[in-house]
Amino acid sequence: MAPVNRRQFNQRMGKGLLGTLALGSLPLNRLMASCSYPQKKLGIALVGLGSYSTYQLAPALQQTQYCRLTGIVTGTPEKAEVWKKKYKLSAEHVYNYENFDHIAANPAIDIVYIVLPNSMHAEYSIRAARAGKHVICEKPMGLNVAECDAIIAACREAGVALGMGYRLHSEPYTQQIKRFVRDKTFGEVRFISADAAYISRGNPNQWRLNKALSGGGALMNMGVYSIQSCIYGSGKNPAAVTAQEFSTRPDYFGETDETITAQFEFPGGTVGQMMTSHNARANRLYGSCDSGWFELQPANNYGPLSGRTSQGPISFPHESQQKLQMDDFARHILEGTPNSAPGEMGRRDMVIVEAIYQSIREGGKRIAIDLPENYGMGG
Numbered sequence: 529m530a531p532v533n534r535r536q537f538n539q540r541m542g543k544g545l546l547g548t549l550a551l552g553s554l555p556l557n558r559l560m561a562s563c564s565y566p567q568k569k570l571g572i573a574l575v576g577l578g579s580y581s582t583y584q585l586a587p588a589l590q591q592t593q594y595c596r597l598t599g600i601v602t603g604t605p606e607k608a609e610v611w612k613k614k615y616k617l618s619a620e621h622v623y624n625y626e627n628f629d630h631i632a633a634n635p636a637i638d639i640v641y642i643v644l645p646n647s648m649h650a651e652y653s654i655r656a657a658r659a660g661k662h663v664i665c666e667k668p669m670g671l672n673v674a675e676c677d678a679i680i681a682a683c684r685e686a687g688v689a690l691g692m693g694y695r696l697h698s699e700p701y702t703q704q705i706k707r708f709v710r711d712k713t714f715g716e717v718r719f720i721s722a723d724a725a726y727i728s729r730g731n732p733n734q735w736r737l738n739k740a741l742s743g744g745g746a747l748m749n750m751g752v753y754s755i756q757s758c759i760y761g762s763g764k765n766p767a768a769v770t771a772q773e774f775s776t777r778p779d780y781f782g783e784t785d786e787t788i789t790a791q792f793e794f795p796g797g798t799v800g801q802m803m804t805s806h807n808a809r810a811n812r813l814y815g816s817c818d819s820g821w822f823e824l825q826p827a828n829n830y831g832p833l834s835g836r837t838s839q840g841p842i843s844f845p846h847e848s849q850q851k852l853q854m855d856d857f858a859r860h861i862l863e864g865t866p867n868s869a870p871g872e873m874g875r876r877d878m879v880i881v882e883a884i885y886q887s888i889r890e891g892g893k894r895i896a897i898d899l900p901e902n903y904g905m906g907g
């Protein structure tokens with residue numbers, strides 16, 4: 529059972545049941561630990577039934593403790609039929625892009641999870657918020673900072689929670705790195721290096737290679753993981769960046785960036801470097817500290833991840849990252865636990881993405897990044 533405080537416990541148990549319990553005969557914490565209260569699972573609707581929804585999120589929602597699949601939004605009627613059968617969804621839980629806003633009237637849907645091409649994140653996140661639903665938005669949050677601002681404002685106005693699909697913040701190896709940094713287990717982090725890349729082949733018309741739909745190439749895709757790793761691996765937001773772009777297959781990557789490298793300066797003298805590519809394989813986070821080092825490799829796939837430090841290997845049992853992430857967000861809503869990847873984190877990363885593109889446009893110029901010290905760090 530998840531830990532709850534006395535007030536939450538009382539709220540859940542309700543007066544009637546509490547009245548019948550001999551509270552004085554059992555210490556409250558033992559009573560709470562021995563009692564399983566009826567847990568309301570929050571309903572999640574997936575918007576966009578592409579590969580991430582199909583192969584990761586929907587299967588994970590069969591394992592989640594605090595949320596479950598209660599809706600789908602798709603433009604393809606044949607897909608809807610397959611999903612209805614597979615996940616036992618009746619017709620009133622199936623929406624398309626035209627009647628999406630009717631989701632407001634469906635009390636079985638608490639959270640809307642936007643899993644669409646990047647150019648559609650802002651529109652559907654905002655519509656979901658206006659429908660009164662909590663929002664999970666996939667990465668990257670939008671095409672630019674202005675879109676992130678609009679999503680955050682819409683969620684604030686509607687009084688709904690906003691989380692990013694940053695699954696690694698719920699993942700145990702990543703959480704261990706964050707603890708190493710916070711506790712200074714190896715002293716101050718002096719240098720951080722993060723790479724996230726894969727080789728893209730196949731359909732040249734895919735949305736990820738279409739700038740209007742993706743907003744950019746490798747940087748808008750895997751590059752977000754490199755940025756994230758540099759930040760949680762150093763514990764700081766960068767103060768400046770210098771970036772370079774490399775193109776070896778301009779015929780294929782006509783509109784979008786193929787490979788990008790960038791160097792970060794962090795407050796206090798820590799430096800970092802990142803690489804992202806759609807034309808190389810890389811999946812690593814390395815931190816060099818005053819009295820040791822840590823490394824994850826792989827660092828950003830669906831797991832299991834693998835880690836080692838100057839003091840030896842680290843090891844955690846594997847669970848679906850998506851299950852952990854969606855349960856974390858549901859618990860944030862149900863129990864007020866910290867939001868591990870809030871909208872501000874998505875916005876912060878877009879500020880950095882924009883600075884990297886600006887540096888490249890200006891021939892590798894050093895670009896100052898103006899972010900408050902702990903902005904977007906999450907809980």
Ligand code: NAD
Nearest residue numbers: 576577578579580581643644645646666667668693695735
């Ligand atoms: P995908 O191409 O497999 O699926 C996209 C879905 O959007 C499809 O169902 C498609 O039919 C639908 N769609 C609606 N309008 C469309 C249009 N105009 N053009 C193209 N498709 C349209 O993509 P995906 O891999 O599922 O990625 C979806 C989102 O999830 C992206 O933002 C991506 O960055 C994110 N993602 C995140 C992770 C993660 O680990 N957090 C992993 C994969 C993808």
